[in-house]
Amino acid sequence: MKRRRDVTSPVQQAGKPSIQSLLxxxxxxxxxxxxxxxxxxxxxxxxxxxxxxNSFEEMTDLPQDLRSRLAxxxxxxxxxxxxxxxxxxxxxxxLFRLGDGNLIESVLIPASPSLYGSTxxxxxxxxxxxxxxxxxxKFCASGLDGFSRNLDASEIVQQLIAVxxxxxxxxxxxxxxxxxxxxxxxxxxxxxxxxxxAPWGLEIGARHITVSTSGLAPQIRKLADEPLQSRLAIxxxxxxxxxxxxxxxxxxxxxxxxxxAACDYYASRKKQRIYFxxxxxxxxxxxxEQAHLLAGHARRLGAKVNLIPYNxxxxxxxxxxxxxxxxxxxxxxxxxxxxxxLRREKGHDIDAACGQLRLQTKRSEDSAVTLVT
Ligand code: SAH
Ligand code: SF4
Numbered sequence: 001m002k003r004r005r006d007v008t009s010p011v012q013q014a015g016k017p018s019i020q021s022l023l024x025x026x027x028x029x030x031x032x033x034x035x036x037x038x039x040x041x042x043x044x045x046x047x048x049x050x051x052x053x054n055s056f057e058e059m060t061d062l063p064q065d066l067r068s069r070l071a072x073x074x075x076x077x078x079x080x081x082x083x084x085x086x087x088x089x090x091x092x093x094x095l096f097r098l099g100d101g102n103l104i105e106s107v108l109i110p111a112s113p114s115l116y117g118s119t120x121x122x123x124x125x126x127x128x129x130x131x132x133x134x135x136x137x138k139f140c141a142s143g144l145d146g147f148s149r150n151l152d153a154s155e156i157v158q159q160l161i162a163v164x165x166x167x168x169x170x171x172x173x174x175x176x177x178x179x180x181x182x183x184x185x186x187x188x189x190x191x192x193x194x195x196x197x198a199p200w201g202l203e204i205g206a207r208h209i210t211v212s213t214s215g216l217a218p219q220i221r222k223l224a225d226e227p228l229q230s231r232l233a234i235x236x237x238x239x240x241x242x243x244x245x246x247x248x249x250x251x252x253x254x255x256x257x258x259x260x261a262a263c264d265y266y267a268s269r270k271k272q273r274i275y276f277x278x279x280x281x282x283x284x285x286x287x288x289e290q291a292h293l294l295a296g297h298a299r300r301l302g303a304k305v306n307l308i309p310y311n312x313x314x315x316x317x318x319x320x321x322x323x324x325x326x327x328x329x330x331x332x333x334x335x336x337x338x339x340x341x342l343r344r345e346k347g348h349d350i351d352a353a354c355g356q357l358r359l360q361t362k363r364s365e366d367s368a369v370t371l372v373t
Contacts, residue, residue, distance in 0.1 A: 018077040019056075019070065020048055020154035021191065024200045030073075036066065044070075045200040052161055054078055075099075077154035079162045094163055098155060102148060104128040106159040106178060108167055122208070124173040127159045129189055130180025135214050137235075138247045139281060141313045142179040150185040156192035160202060174204060177212040177233070183219035190223075193230050206230045212277065215244075217254040217262035224266040232266055233275040233306075234259070238285050239293035247284060263301055276303050280329060281310045282321040291329045295336035305333055305340040 022030070028041035040062065047059040056062075056071045079096040082103065086092035092108045107126040133140070134147035159178075160171055174196060176182040182189045193209055195201040206229035213220060214235045223232065238244035244251035254262075267274050276298060280286050298305050307330055309320040320326070326342055333340040 016073060016075050018152060018154035019044070019074040020077045020157055020195070021152050021188075022074075023191070023194055024198065034069070040066065042200060049161075049195075049201050052165070077152075077158050079155070079158045081162060081166055084166060092167065094159075094166060096159065096162060098131070098151075102131045104131060104151065104155070104159070104179060106163050108163050108169070108171070122173045123169055123171050124175060125160055125163055125171045126175050126177045127156055128178035128180050129156060129176055129182040129185050129192075133180050134184065135181050136249050137214060137237075139237075139279065139310065139313070139316060139318050141316075144313075144315070150188055151180070153188045153191035153195060156188065157195050157202070160196065172204060173208045175210045175212065175233075177210075181214055181216065182211050183213045183216040183223065186219055186222065190226055190228070193228055197228070197230070210275070214248060214250050215254055215259045216250065217258045220259075220262040221265050224262075224269040229270065229272075231272065231275070232263075232270075233277050234263060234303075235279075236276045236294070236297075237279050237281075239290045239297060243285050243290060247281070260297060260301065263303070267301055267303070274301065274303050276305045277308060278305055279308045279310050280321050280326055281318045282325075284318065286321045286325055286329055288328070288332055291332035292336070295333050295338045298333070298338045298340075299336065305338055307333075307340060307342040309343070 019027075024041055024045050027044055028038060031040050032038070043061060044059065047053050053059060055076055056067045056074075059067055059070075062070075077099075079098065081094060082097050083095040084092060085095075086108075089110055091110065094106045094108065096104050096106070098104060105128060109124040109126065128151065130150050131148035132146055133143040136143040136146075160174065164171055176189065189211065193206075193211075196204050196209060197206050210231040210233050211223065212233040212235060220232070220234075235248075236244075237247060238251075239256075241251060241256050244256060251259075263274055266272070276294070278285070278294065294305065297303070307326065309326055310318055312319055321329075330340055330342045
């Protein structure tokens with residue numbers, strides 16, 4: 001039987017929002033209602049994102065009464081690091097416990113030229129946006145236990161801060177490819193992107209922030225209308241409705257034609273090249289015919305294709321095709337003139353694919369095995 005933690009999130013628990021979920025202008029507007037000096041908002045942002053303190057008490061250039069008042073009004077979001085796997089120069093995985101006991105994970109990926117928005121000297125973080133996932137793709141560990149809740153903006157942004165603190169490294173590329181479906185948590189994800197991108201926040205360029213979606217067509221259009229220059233990756237994993245229907249239930253709601261039309265809208269609205277992610281799963285989506293059709297979709301949209309060999313998930317039957325078959329799929333795409341890469345999955349050995357470390361830890365917690373911290 002599964003153990004459940006009978007507590008609510010820190011935000012709900014205390015009935016107050018986390019200070020790190022607010023934009024600078026919102027902090028300023030809040031302070032204005034209390035007749036505080038206008039420059040106080042920027043001072044607070046500096047404490048949060050430059051000096052990165054862990055409490056209001058440490059904000060020593062604020063008057064004591066303001067610090068106490070802020071502590072009454074807002075919660076202070078911190079993530080507890082439960083586990084770190086991997087080592088320097090390899091993919092590292094971080095397991096965090098949220099205030100309500102839920103577990104989420106982030107992955108720190110060393111410089112890799114083939115990654116979204118990355119160039120050879122960039123460090124990429126893969127962040128989670130939800131606890132679990134409601135979309136239930138058949139191959140994915142994140143959806144196996146269903147959906148628990150959305151992360152708030154602070155819980156998303158704090159993953160970057162916590163990973164930088166724990167690793168001592170500076171992150172300059174962010175992919176929303178951890179646990180959860182980012183576009184199903186639209187408002188918090190957009191807010192988190194703003195904070196990550198802002199000059200007063202983490203100051204990471206929008207072109208180095210990539211949102212990945214399994215294909216929520218209306219939200220893709222909505223994101224296209226947001227004044228953000230972040231990038232978009234589509235988890236395609238199939239070039240026909242037949243293949244996508246088999247492995248991605250979301251395709252029954254938004255079929256390929258609807259999805260590709262939304263992608264087209266995004267690409268033309270933003271004047272950006274989008275990415276198609278395509279996990280290669282043996283005997284499921286790796287037929288040559290799929291490669292030819294995929295090349296056609298990519299050409300029409302000017303999309304770049306990232307092929308990712310499937311990472312096995314304990315308890316699931318899927319596996320990756322042979323290296324030869326992967327290469328053959330890639331060469332068909334290239335014969336059509338498609339810009340495509342084939343990723344040698346980093347971190348395969350430490351279960352780097354989304355949701356896997358959490359699942360493993362949850363399962364061992366459920367069977368009362370003590371955590372290694
Ligand atoms: N929900 C969003 C973002 C999180 S998943 C989405 O689906 O796009 C991030 C990526 O990891 C997706 O492309 C997803 O299909 C992929 N993924 C999930 N399980 C995987 C596995 N076992 N091996 C390789 N990639 C996987
Ligand atoms: Fe959810 Fe993405 Fe996993 Fe599908 S691939 S279950 S949308 S996290």
